[in-house]
Amino acid sequence: MKRQLTVDDVEAAVLGGAILGGGGGGLIEEGLRVARLALAAGVPELWSVDEFDPQAITTTVAIVGAPAAPLPCVRPAHLLRTLALIREHAGGRPLVALNSNENGAETTVNGWFHAAITGIPVMDLACNGRAHPSSVMGALGLHTEADYVSVQAFAGGAQARYLEGVVSGRLELTSALVRRASVEAGGVVAVARNPVTVGYAAAHGAPGAISHAIEVGRAFLSGGVDGAAAALGGRIVADGIVAEYRCEQREGLDVGHLVFDDTARTELRFINEYMTLEQHGERQSAFPNLIMTFDDDGQPVVSARVRQGMRLRVLVAPGERLLLSRTMNMRELYQPLEASLGTAFAPLEPAA
Structure with a gap:
């Protein structure tokens, strides 16, 4: 089902994402800021997996780093820069969807700003329906695909700490390099990575993850901690x-x-x-x-x-x-x- 994301989704997505983040997945205040900015900038759309051709290409958008780091800096321009870089290195095939790496306060709304500016829809899918600490855990099992070459674009950091780039190679190595880049950039970088077919993402990821976060958030907003507990058993x-x-x-x-x-x-x-x-x-x-x-x-x-x-x-x-x-x-x-x-x-x- 295709629908526009609205202001009524913001708190539910971020708070539900924060709960499903399980301690990680970014900061609540930053998630709210980015989601509201996205809706001020345009009209991001959320599409279910079955709205896409299974052979069409989606890419994962993520934030990589340590939320408690002293000098994190990821700006809207950094988000768009990673998308531009990954499109340049996507093998000539157009990107028709964006998907998040995981659910979390910031990560559930990954892609909303990109979608508002570019018109590329957010797919109702995350690589994992809860937050996780390693990039490989959020890479759809691609490290088991012998012939897959990972491509990861990153950008982040303030002023003299700013870094951007694209790395390609074995998934574990490229993920480690991007993680190191986050350290050098002050703690966090924006990332666009690992273009795959929608069919592959649906088979190996978590379809419905964004809607699930919004549902958990609504249960929390109406019933507090007990409401969230009931929604999650x-x-x-x-x-x-x-x-x-x-x-x-x-x-x-x-x-x-x-x-x-x-x-x-x-x-x-x-x-x-x-x-x-x-x-x-x-x-x-x-x-x-x-x-x-x-x-x-x-x-x-x-x-x-x-x-x-x-x-x-x-x-x-x-x-x-x-x-x-x-x-x-x-x-x-x-x-x-x-x-x-x-x-x-x-x-x-x-x-x-």
């Missing part, structure tokens, strides 16, 4: 003061943990997104299940905005209620994350 598992919080930037990612003062000694560890939840020293939930924090006013709080002394509630929802990409079951993609946190949490191999 989740529950509140902790409520307390943050007694300890640590966050540091490592290779373009926010890595850290927080510990509550509750009797369960609840601990969350994150790499942008919340990866694990432990109580009484035992694992209770882990990525790709959704773990999300809310402040004393009931507003979603991403990991980069948590501070010691805050009172938070913790929502946990099962992965089965999310729109997940097949990459969420690829254990090899968890290995660098597990090394960063010093603990194993990858999903178990499916039974034979």
Whole structure:
């Protein structure tokens, strides 16, 4: 179904995206700013997957970096620059759609500004229906395609830190280079990457992800945290003061943990997104299940905005209620994350 995105979608998309971000996916205030700017600039359209020819080309638009970095700078001109660069290197085939890499406060509205300016519609699909920390996790499993050459365009940074460019090659290498560029640019870059057919994206990504974020956001706006929990089949598992919080930037990612003062000694560890939840020293939930924090006013709080002394509630929802990409079951993609946190949490191999 084709429809125009409107001001009534903004809060729902950003807040629903923030919840589905699971601690990552960008900052709420930035998501609201970009979405409102898009609607002031033009009329972005959201099309369902079945509105496109399966052989037509879509490209992923993303924001890569660490939300808590000290000098992030991605401007509207940077968004459009990445799109211009990727079109120059798309092999001569026109782009007919834009899709987000994931759901998050900023990432759910990825592509809205591009669409408002260029007229290219946003496809109701994300590479993953929740946020994730690595670019390869948001690349539709293309690293398993032996002949696929990744093309990634990036731009970002203020003044002397500004960087732009295009890299091509094996997916893991190009993703690592773009992540490094985000560090050099001050923490974050805009990216347009990995043109594929709509059919491939639909088969390996999360169709309906943007509408799902808007639905979750509307449930939250009407029913608060409990409304969001009901929409996701989740529950509140902790409520307390943050007694300890640590966050540091490592290779373009926010890595850290927080510990509550509750009797369960609840601990969350994150790499942008919340990866694990432990109580009484035992694992209770882990990525790709959704773990999300809310402040004393009931507003979603991403990991980069948590501070010691805050009172938070913790929502946990099962992965089965999310729109997940097949990459969420690829254990090899968890290995660098597990090394960063010093603990194993990858999903178990499916039974034979």
